[in-house]
Amino acid sequence: MSINVKNLTINFSDGFIPVKNINFRINSKEIFCLIGESGSGKTLTGMGIMGMIDEIGGQIEGSVEFYGKNILKISEKEICKIRGNQIAMVFQDALAALNPLYKINFQLKEVLELHTNLDRISIKKRIKKMISLVKLDGCENVLEKYPHELSGGERQRVVIAMSLLCNPKLIIADEPTTALDVTVQSEILKLFLEIRDKLETSILFITHDLGVVAEIGDRVAVMYDGEILEEKKVFEFFDNPETQYSKKLLSSRI
8 A cells, every 4th residue: 555544634723624534544556536626635645745735824633654654744854754755746727836937857856965875976877767768758958948948738648757767656646737738648657657657656646637547547526525435446436436426526537
């Protein structure tokens, strides 16, 4: 097992509780899809796992067991060693996730310098390997470009490469294909499948798109108003949804 979320609750001082006592697990080498409409609590769940709720003024309860360790109970120094290293996040807006002031090579190198003890030559090799894995090696001088000089699909591949630099055990992908056109979206989804198979990485894929779930998911949990309504293997969910909300979601695709 990669990660086990138990009784996770997120609340804010104004009484708003966007995530309410949710439970799910993600197995090793599995793509687990968390689906629901905007405002259902999906992204905050991902941020909670990353230990980023304090940064936006929230409080978190419950436990997130990551390979046997409850990472909600460890120090900020310890979680910083895990965040971006063993657990990495791919955000929806790649342009916002990258620093506009620095070239791509500098930003990738910075991740490895922060989280590893690799020497300069090894860092260069690692970056080249990840750029190749995300199919950017054919993009001329990509490492010497600034984020705004790349297309949306290229930027998203850079962010994915950045998440892979330290060989994370878990990637949290927060609607990473929403802003992309259909052709690029399909390429990015295939890339996540390849990452799972080649690197044996677990993936929490947050989305509102049932087509994405059908294409890459192993299991799916349906989230509504901060709660998980049902969780199933993907093929079982499409064949036999349990809740009325899930049935309405599926019928909306027709």
